[in-house]
Amino acid sequence: MSAVERAFDAARSEGRAALVGYLPAGFPSVDGSIEALKVMVDAGCDVIEIGLPYSDPVMDGPTIQAAAQQALEQGVRTADVLRVVEAVASTGVATVVMTYWNPVERYGVDRFAADLAAAGGSGLITPDLTPDEAGPWLAASEAHDLDRVFLVAPSSTPERIGYTVEHCRGFVYAAAVMGVTGARTSTSDLAAPLVSRTKAATKLPVGVGIGVSNGDQAAEVAGYADGVIVGSAFVRVVLDARGDTDRALTGLRTLTEDLASGVRRG
Amino acid sequence: MTTHAQSPAGPTLVPDGTGHFGDFGGRFMPEALMAALDELTVAWQDAMADPAFTAEFETMLREYAGTPSLLYEARKLSEVAGARILLKREDLNHTGAHKIRNVLGQALLTKRMGKSRVIAETGAGQHGVASATAAAYLDLECVVYMGEVDTQRQALNVARMKLLGAEVVAVKSGSRTLKDAINEALREWVASVDHTAYLFGTAAGPHPFPSLVRSFVRGIGDEARLQCLDLTGALPDAVTACVGGGSNAIGLFAGFVDDPSVRIVGFEAGGDGVDSGRHAATIHAGEVGVLHGARTYVLQDEDGQTVESHSISAGLDYPGVGPEHAHLAASGRATYLPVTDTEAMEAFSLLARTEGIIPAIESAHAIAGTMRLAREMPGATIVVNLSGRGDKDMGTAMEWFDLGEDRGERLAPDATDATVGEPR
Numbered sequence: 001m002s003a004v005e006r007a008f009d010a011a012r013s014e015g016r017a018a019l020v021g022y023l024p025a026g027f028p029s030v031d032g033s034i035e036a037l038k039v040m041v042d043a044g045c046d047v048i049e050i051g052l053p054y055s056d057p058v059m060d061g062p063t064i065q066a067a068a069q070q071a072l073e074q075g076v077r078t079a080d081v082l083r084v085v086e087a088v089a090s091t092g093v094a095t096v097v098m099t100y101w102n103p104v105e106r107y108g109v110d111r112f113a114a115d116l117a118a119a120g121g122s123g124l125i126t127p128d129l130t131p132d133e134a135g136p137w138l139a140a141s142e143a144h145d146l147d148r149v150f151l152v153a154p155s156s157t158p159e160r161i162g163y164t165v166e167h168c169r170g171f172v173y174a175a176a177v178m179g180v181t182g183a184r185t186s187t188s189d190l191a192a193p194l195v196s197r198t199k200a201a202t203k204l205p206v207g208v209g210i211g212v213s214n215g216d217q218a219a220e221v222a223g224y225a226d227g228v229i230v231g232s233a234f235v236r237v238v239l240d241a242r243g244d245t246d247r248a249l250t251g252l253r254t255l256t257e258d259l260a261s262g263v264r265r266g
Numbered sequence: 267m268t269t270h271a272q273s274p275a276g277p278t279l280v281p282d283g284t285g286h287f288g289d290f291g292g293r294f295m296p297e298a299l300m301a302a303l304d305e306l307t308v309a310w311q312d313a314m315a316d317p318a319f320t321a322e323f324e325t326m327l328r329e330y331a332g333t334p335s336l337l338y339e340a341r342k343l344s345e346v347a348g349a350r351i352l353l354k355r356e357d358l359n360h361t362g363a364h365k366i367r368n369v370l371g372q373a374l375l376t377k378r379m380g381k382s383r384v385i386a387e388t389g390a391g392q393h394g395v396a397s398a399t400a401a402a403y404l405d406l407e408c409v410v411y412m413g414e415v416d417t418q419r420q421a422l423n424v425a426r427m428k429l430l431g432a433e434v435v436a437v438k439s440g441s442r443t444l445k446d447a448i449n450e451a452l453r454e455w456v457a458s459v460d461h462t463a464y465l466f467g468t469a470a471g472p473h474p475f476p477s478l479v480r481s482f483v484r485g486i487g488d489e490a491r492l493q494c495l496d497l498t499g500a501l502p503d504a505v506t507a508c509v510g511g512g513s514n515a516i517g518l519f520a521g522f523v524d525d526p527s528v529r530i531v532g533f534e535a536g537g538d539g540v541d542s543g544r545h546a547a548t549i550h551a552g553e554v555g556v557l558h559g560a561r562t563y564v565l566q567d568e569d570g571q572t573v574e575s576h577s578i579s580a581g582l583d584y585p586g587v588g589p590e591h592a593h594l595a596a597s598g599r600a601t602y603l604p605v606t607d608t609e610a611m612e613a614f615s616l617l618a619r620t621e622g623i624i625p626a627i628e629s630a631h632a633i634a635g636t637m638r639l640a641r642e643m644p645g646a647t648i649v650v651n652l653s654g655r656g657d658k659d660m661g662t663a664m665e666w667f668d669l670g671e672d673r674g675e676r677l678a679p680d681a682t683d684a685t686v687g688e689p690r
Contacts, residue, residue, distance in 0.1 A: 055572040056445060056557065058452045059296050065439050078569045101294055102556040106570025128559075130300060132284065133292050153298035155459065160300055178298060179457035 003094035008205040017222035022231035024051035025084040026076030044260030052099035061182030089120030113140035123147025131167035154190040165202035184211030215262030222266020285473020291589035337493035349640035363654030371482030373400035376463040389444035390580030391423025393467030398432035408432040413443040468511025469588035472559030487521020503646035504529035510582035514653035533635030535577030536604030546575035547604040578607040579627040626654030
């Protein structure tokens with residue numbers, strides 16, 4: 001069982017959903033992202049999702065785009081991302097990388113898998129890679145015992161949900177809004193039906209990404225999902241701190257605690 | 267002559283069922299778009315098999331777009347080149363370029379699918395103008411995504427699109443140019459896919475777009491093949507085109523790819539020169555990667571981040587290329603070579619002076635490359651895709667040739683001692 005599965009299991013045994021927190025590596029700096037992610041772990045994230053900044057993030061809204069662009073302008077490299085994984089995973093938290101596909105292909109799929117595993121990473125979330133094109137990654141993830149988190153969407157047909165979950169390991173990522181990442185003021189009515197369709201097809205835990213930004217929304221999503229995935233809201237805290245590290249870290253802690261309390265109310 | 271009699275479709279032109287051309291192509295896209303891409307694939311294949319659809323498309327092309335475009339024997343340019351140059355006059359189509367073929371096909375397909383709204387990306391604005399035109403003609407709502415930098419550089423095309431009834435959205439993310447406009451259009455498409463079609467502007471992107479776009483532009487090559495046979499009694503020795511994303515080129519090449527005697531040569535934007543690093547010669551100098559949904563050649567750094575391309579021609583200024591071109595290059599069926607900004611601008615003025623035709627700067631790359639090719643193939647017959655007209659480029663030309671002053675000192679001298687194509 002992977003660290004991610006153990007984290008979902010532990011949450012389930014407490015009768016709650018897991019909290020999955022995202023930040024891009026190298027944002028606001030490489031060391032700054034390590035410090036920020038450690039605060040998020042300490043304050044209650046069960047799983048950490050580390051973004052690999054990419055020049056053409058077609059699934060991300062303005063908030064995460066801005067963070068990725070800032071990280072790239074500061075020169076973050078794929079090797080830096082692996083260094084962040086190592087530092088965060090060393091706390092014992094389940095750590096996955098969320099990455100668009102080209103940087104992995106460029107690094108070498110098997111080499112990336114080997115280095116990710118060596119850094120203590122648990123697997124990959126791949127927003128622009130579906131199982132259809134994932135041959136080399138299926139093989140590398142088997143060889144290095146890594147989780148493969150593919151996405152399902154409200155537009156996925158039953159056939160595609162079945163096909164996708166069959167190739168997932170660790171958990172299934174339900175991207176429950178038809179649109180890009182970003183905090184939203186109300187949760188979507190597309191999410192619960194998607195989760196129930198997905199759960200009918202697999203025993204794997206289902207995490208939901210839907211633009212959650214506070215504990216009340218987290219509680220609502222935790223009512224039907226195994227995991228609540230939060231990204232843009234964390235990034236927003238760091239962006240709004242405008243380089244004030246103390247303010248960013250305090251804000252991350254407060255937000256994490258609010259969300260952690262939310263997943264326990266759901 | 268029939269307009270769209272097809273040359274025999276050989277195996278090199280057929281991707282597999284999931285859109286792979288050899289090692290290239292495919293569909294690297296968010297799951298949220300998979301159902302829509304599948305729906306589009308089925309609707310397109312169904313349409314192409316329906317004689318009523320293809321007949322309506324051909325009627326629109328003939329009556330509205332002005333095809334078949336002429337195949338013009340450029341006698342004076344031929345003298346300079348030392349080869350027989352035939353120009354496929356796509357610049358004479360409605361809206362001034364080959365792009366009208368693609369957008370009319372896709373817009374008609376959109377209507378058939380029962381959708382009422384289209385979105386499109388555009389770089390210099392040519393595909394945006396073509397999309398807005400097709401949308402006006404077929405009563406579709408149209409939103410065009412254009413990098414903010416490009417909206418400033420191409421204000422006239424922004425005005426054209428607005429006049430035609432389209433909404434233009436200035437994209438402020440990333441490098442604020444074409445690749446970011448594509449990113450933004452894809453983002454918007456995820457959110458609106460139930461009622462909106464994405465009119466993709468070139469033969470790139472995820473399956474089925476490379477094949478779908480080719481099916482709508484291949485009239486260029488099919489017409490040219492028959493016209494060349496009519497005019498010369500034989501197939502050409504070579505066919506050439508400029509290649510950015512590659513839609514005009516794949517349109518021409520599709521007609522000849524199964525004629526092994528015909529050399530196929532694409533000319534990419536060499537910008538300041540490939541060695542300068544400031545270019546858009548994706549096949550010549552890029553590496554295999556994944557961009558905008560397909561595996562193809564990409565200008566990228568060692569970490570797989572997309573590198574910005576550079577070209578004097580906005581229509582060629584793209585860091586990726588259609589996957590079928592990648593396959594044609596890798597398989598050796600076609601050759602792709604860079605042409606610098608300077609060579610292209612020399613050809614721009616040469617064609618104006620010799621033939622009285624002002625080409626698009628994109629197409630001037632094909633002319634310049636063909637002048638070089640002609641030296642390798644003296645006396646050969648070469649069909650060049652003159653993919654667009656140059657009116658849109660006069661601002662660039664005024665600056666390049668200093669035409670605002672008393673005279674243009676950088677203009678090519680008399681055609682007889684033109685230096686285009688000399689080794690440099």
